[in-house]
Amino acid sequence: MILFHLFDGKVQRYSDLERLIPGISQKMLAQQLRALEADGIVLRTVYQQVPPKVEYRLSAWGQALCPALDALLLWQEQKPAAGEPSA
Structure with a gap:
């Protein structure tokens, strides 16, 4: 999740990342x-x-990880809904 919020040269402060990633503890984020x-x-x-x-x-x-993470996003978007047969 952290990497996705830093894509495309984005700069984030610690507090921004904490807010953008629901449920993450300060300890885990650090x-x-x-x-x-x-x-x-x-x-x-x-x-x-x-x-x-x-x-x-x-x-x-x-x-350099961005293309791989983009591919993961695309893969996740193609996931069949629950109960649907997979291709």
Whole structure:
């Protein structure tokens, strides 16, 4: 979900991601963002101001995932409704 909200060069603040992903706890969001940052998929920018401002965006490596994630979205949209036979 985090990656989808950072598609197309979008920059999101932590609080924006928290609001955009219903039901995610602060702990889980922080853990996932740290893992994505450690993997080089997400870039974190900290602005030294009061209150602190932190923004997240996809790295070039993360942007390379976009075609694969687009394919997953297309695949999900083709899912048959419950009770329908699959093709």
